[in-house]
Amino acid sequence: MRYWAAAIQTDLPNPADRQALPERVSLLLERIDQAVLGYAPFGDVRLVVFPEFAHAAPIYPTVEELRDRLAVPLPNEQTDRYLRKARQHGVYIQTGTFLETDPRYPDCVFNTTCLIGPEGLLAKYRKVHPWLPWEVHASPHDLPGYTEPLFPVTATEIGVLGCAICYDWLFPEAIRELAVQGAEVLLRVSAYMDPWGATPPMDWWTLVNRCRALENMAYVVAANQGASLSHYPPFSWPGGSMIVDYDGRILAQADPGPGDKIVVAPLDLGALRAERERRRGHHFLAHRRVEAYTAQRQAAFPAGRLADGPLTLASNDAATQSAKVRLVARPSAETRS
Template sequence: MNSQSTCDRFYAAACQVDFPPANNRTDIDRRVSRMLEMIDCAVTGYEPFFDVRLVVFPEFAHAAPVYATASELLSKLALPIPNEHTDRYVAKARQYGIYIQTGTFLETDPLWPGHVFNTTCLIGPDGVLAKYRKVHTWLPWEISTSPHDLPNYDKPLFPAVETEIGRIGAAICYDWLFPEAIRQLAIAGAEILIRVSAYMDPWGTASPMDWWTLVNRTRAIENVAYVVAANQGATLARYPPFSWPGGSMIVDFDGRILAQAEPGPGERIVVGPIDLAALRSARERRRGHAMLAHLRTEAYAAYAHPVFPAGRVARSSISKETNQTDTEEARARLEILHDSLINQSRNTVK
C-alpha cells in the first residue's frame, strides 16, 4: 500500500495487549511481531470504511520492569533507541503511510550510563520522529530515571512533533495525573495527545473511581485536543499484584468519548475518528472556553518554587528506598511552601 496523502480527517487505533512478562531481550522480538500483526489488522481490516493513520500501543508493551534494580534491567531488558525493533516499525509505517506511537521500551543511553528510561517513540514513514522519556515515574515502585532528575539534561522534556496528520505529543501513564505535564504538550501546539499507559485497578476503568476515563476526558477538555489513550490489558496472573483493565479510548476536544474498548483484560483494537479541521476551527473560533489563550501563566506563582528534587540522581542511584526518601523531602518542601503562601495570604488583609 502506498503512502497516503496529507489529510485532516482520519481514524486512530488504540491497541491494548496482554503479553506474559519479558525476562530478557530475546522475548521482545515476538512481542513486536504480534504488534506488527495488530497494525496490519487495524489498517487493512478497516480500509473499506476509513483510513487508519495513527496506531498507538500501551506502556510496557515491549518489556515491563520485572527486576528490582536498574542494573538488572540494564543487563537483561534495556535497549538503545533506535534499535532493530524500531527499524521494523519504521518499515511498517512506510508500508502503510501511517504513524505509530510505540509501546514503551526500557531504554539505555550511553550519554547516561547506569540509567534506564521508560521511553515511547513516535515513528513515521521517515523514521523515528520523537522519543518521550517518562517524566513522572510511578513512585515508589518505578526505578527508571526521569530526565527531570538528571543534572544538565538538555533535551526537551515534552516534545511535540509536526506530522502529516497534525501535531502530536505523547506522555506516559502517571504523567497524565499532572495537568501541568500535558499542558506543556498543548502549549507546544499538540493537537493529538497520546497516552501510552499501564493504568491498573482499582484506578482504571471500573466504578466508583474510574480515574482512567475521568483524567482522559479532562485533559482533552482543558487542552482543546484529541486524546488517544492505549492501556494495558494484562491479567493479574501476568504481573501480580496488579491487573490492568484496558478500556483504551479515543476522546474528542470537547471530552466526548468517541470509542472505547470494554473494560477487562485481553487484546483489543479500538478505532475512532480524528477531525483536525473541526479541532482547528474550534481553536481559531473560540472566544469562550479558550483555555490555552486564557492562561495567566505569571499568576501561578507557586510554580516558581521547586517541590520534587531535581537532579536527585547526582546524589544516589534510584531505588524504591530513595524514591520514598525523595518523596518525604518533597513533602517537607511542600509544607514550607504551604506556610509561606498562607503567610502571604494573611498579609493581603492587613
C-alpha cells in the same frame, strides 16, 4: 484533514529478558496490520498507539537487573521494523514503551516510547513522572545538565502530536506543556492498573483522559495495558483504551477488562482547528493567566537527584518525603497578606 486513529491494548505474557523482544514486536506489527486492513472499509487508519510495557514490564526491582536483562538502546533493529511497517501502511506509530539504556547515562534506565512515521523515528519521549516508589526508571528531570526537550511535540502530516506516559497524565502541568507547544493530538501510552483504571467506582482513567482533552482543546488517543493478573503481576490491568475529542466526548472505548483489543475512531483536524480559531468562550489555552500561577514556580520533587547514583525504592521514598516537607511549609501571614 480527517483520518482514523487506533488505540491497541495488549494482554501478553511478560518477557523475562530481551531475547523475547523480536517475537513481541512481530505480534505488535500484526496488530497494526489488523487495525489498518480490518478497518479500511470504514476509514484510513493513520495513527496507531500502543500501551506502556507493551514490550516489557520492569519486573526486576533494581536498575542493574533491568539494565542487564531487559533494557535496550534506541533506536535499534526493532524500531527499524516499526519504521518499515510505518512506510508500508503510511501510518504513524506511537510504540509501547521500551526500557531504554543510553551510554551517556550509564547509571540509568529510561521508560521510553518512540513516535515513528514514514519519515523515520521522529521523537523519543522519556517518562518524566515515574510511578513512585516502585519504578526506578530515571526521569530526565532528575539528571543534572539534561538538555533534551522533556516534552517534545512533533508536527506531522496528520497534525501536531505530543505524547506522555501513564502517571504523567495525573499532572495537568505536564500535558499542558504539550498543548502550549501546539499539540493537537495527545497520545497516552499507559499501564494503569486496578482499582484506578477504567472500572467504577474510581475510574481515574476515563476521568483524567476526558479532562486533559477538554482543558487542552485536543484529541486524546489513550492506549492502556490490558494484561491479566497472571501476565503482569502483582497488578491486574483493566484496559479500557479510548479515544476522546477536544470537548471531552468519548468517541470510542474498549469494554473494561483484560484482553487484546483494538478501538478506532475518526479524528477531524479541520474541526479542531476551526474550533480553536472560532471560540471566544471556553478557550482554555488563550484564557490562561500564567503570571498569576506563582505557586507553580516553587520546587517540589527534587531535581538532579541522579547525581547521587542509581535509583532505588528507598531513594524514591526519601525524595518523596523531602517533597512533602516542602509542601507543608506555609508562607507567613505577612507574606499571604
